[in-house]
Amino acid sequence: MRILRAKDYDDMSRKAANIIAAQVQLKPDCVLGLATGSTPIGTYKNLVAAYEAGDLDFSEVKSYNLDEYRGLPGDHDQSYRYFMNVNLFDHVNIDKANTHVPDGLMEDYEAACAEYDAAVAAAGHQDLQLLGIGNNGHIGFNEPCDSFIKGTHCVDLTESTIQANSRLFDSIDDVPRQAYTMGIGTIMGAKMILVIANGDAKAQAVHDMCYGPVVPSCPASILQLHPNVVVVADEAALALCPAE
Ligand code: F6R
Numbered sequence: 001m002r003i004l005r006a007k008d009y010d011d012m013s014r015k016a017a018n019i020i021a022a023q024v025q026l027k028p029d030c031v032l033g034l035a036t037g038s039t040p041i042g043t044y045k046n047l048v049a050a051y052e053a054g055d056l057d058f059s060e061v062k063s064y065n066l067d068e069y070r071g072l073p074g075d076h077d078q079s080y081r082y083f084m085n086v087n088l089f090d091h092v093n094i095d096k097a098n099t100h101v102p103d104g105l106m107e108d109y110e111a112a113c114a115e116y117d118a119a120v121a122a123a124g125h126q127d128l129q130l131l132g133i134g135n136n137g138h139i140g141f142n143e144p145c146d147s148f149i150k151g152t153h154c155v156d157l158t159e160s161t162i163q164a165n166s167r168l169f170d171s172i173d174d175v176p177r178q179a180y181t182m183g184i185g186t187i188m189g190a191k192m193i194l195v196i197a198n199g200d201a202k203a204q205a206v207h208d209m210c211y212g213p214v215v216p217s218c219p220a221s222i223l224q225l226h227p228n229v230v231v232v233a234d235e236a237a238l239a240l241c242p243a244e
Helices: 009-026 041-052 080-087 111-122 158-166 186-187 200-213 219-227
Strands: 001-006 032-036 060-067 067-069 128-131 153-157 178-181 191-199 229-234
Touching: 001 009, 009 032, 009 041, 009 191, 009 229, 041 080, 060 080, 060 111, 067 080, 111 153, 111 186, 153 158, 178 200, 178 229, 191 200, 191 219, 200 219, 200 229
Parallel strands: 001 229, 032 060, 032 128, 128 191, 191 229
Antiparallel strands: 067 178, 153 178
């Protein structure tokens, strides 16, 4: 794992966007695995700015998002499809037909999840997978549990995640209790993984991801076994990591 220290959120966002921009420039028809949440908003802003400056062309890019709340339609303002449209897709020249987010309303979800994995594989797997990290070490919505689940699947969100995500809903009762997420195997299939983290609430999770034992109780720890991971984190998120 390579750890790049950022001064603050803006610095993290710029550094992360530069890495994604280089990927798009070097391979215009690349496959990006994308994340939602508060962490990548600044990264996406920088990518939009680079596109507006004429430095990036997304016309051949394909994307696969990590996750989606179960039961939310794509036009719900808390759905991850909506988030991606508002924060990135509506502002760059990506073909929406090439953007994929698990369908929160999928009916036969086991078949649909298997199809999602098959589509990621058929596209050649992610050239670059962007990840945030949960306070509890989750990646995607792979919550701490007893085993690493390989494929895209339905998960019960933990109280800690429901609590953390309730800030975006009118009330905690409105937060969906389940979600669909790429599994650990689908994430690990990426050729390169870029993890971004900021703020002291992430410090323990970032430490455990980089230096803890590889255990499913900290799902992000599996990334230690991937050959090409870059972590871009600010000082607060790196506070418990040794200075290198
Ligand atoms: C979102 C996702 C989650 C978030 C994580 C951190 O697509 O996969 O794992 O990356 O919950 O969320 P924020 O960035 O809001 O702290």
